[in-house]
Amino acid sequence: MNTENAAAVEEILGPAKAGKRKVLDLWEARQVLSGLGVPMDRAVLAVSKEEAVSAAGKIGYPVAMKIVSGDIIHKTEVGGVKINLSGEKEVGDAMDAMMASVRQKQPSAKIRGVLIEEMVRGTELIIGSTCDPQFGRMIMFGMGGVFVEIYRDVSFRLVPIADFDAREMIEEIKGKAIFEGARGFPKADKNAIVRILLAISAGLQKHPDIDELDINPLMVTDKGIVAVDARVILGESGKACQQ
Helix, strand or coil: CCCCCHHHHHHHHHHHHHCCCCECCHHHHHHHHHHHCCCECCEEEECCHHHHHHHHHHHCCCEEEEEECCCCCCHHHHCCEEEEECCHHHHHHHHHHHHHHHHHHCCCCCCCEEEEEECCCCEEEEEEEEEECCCEEEEEEEECCHHHHHHCCEEEEECCCCHHHHHHHHHCCCCHHHHCCHHHCCCCCHHHHHHHHHHHHHHHHHCCCEEEEEEEEEEEECCEEEECCEEEEECCCCHHHCC
């Protein structure tokens, strides 16, 4: 089933390509993923302290705050992520501290605002895609967090993938018992994971300008699966992925 909103995706990609920008900011990346059919957590873009406080109140505490800038790929390295903010004062102070840190560590960065995001807890998964000049466009699935950083518990396939491929990718994960509900961890809906993998695969084919895409983490919760963070990097119409 194709759930892509092609117009919504192109509404983001079109201006970025016209402006010859390579890196989408966090808000743009989220809109692209949502347009491809990936479920996202609740979040609001705020451009002022007042908007940030208002957004946090609407979402409900605690919240997370993330810097939104196409010039900043690694947000944590510049102090661009704050979590577990539990009140108006914490949100306001966090935004002041974040802006000061970013301006000090990356003064040339153009800042669009901050993302106010619900705090989501669960099991971290990851989905990613890169363009390999030799093999073509690859899609990756696996355990997120420390599992991908240390154990590299992931599986790969060439794009496009079919339903069977997506299910094989899931079953190849050594730590799959964790997202199957072992020891009290929330149990993932594998069919939902399959749908997301297929949506990403189809989207990458339709939008060859996307050279790199990461969903890290894709969070498994008691209420379902949602993407919490996103990164999208554009290339030149998939030239690195000619097959």
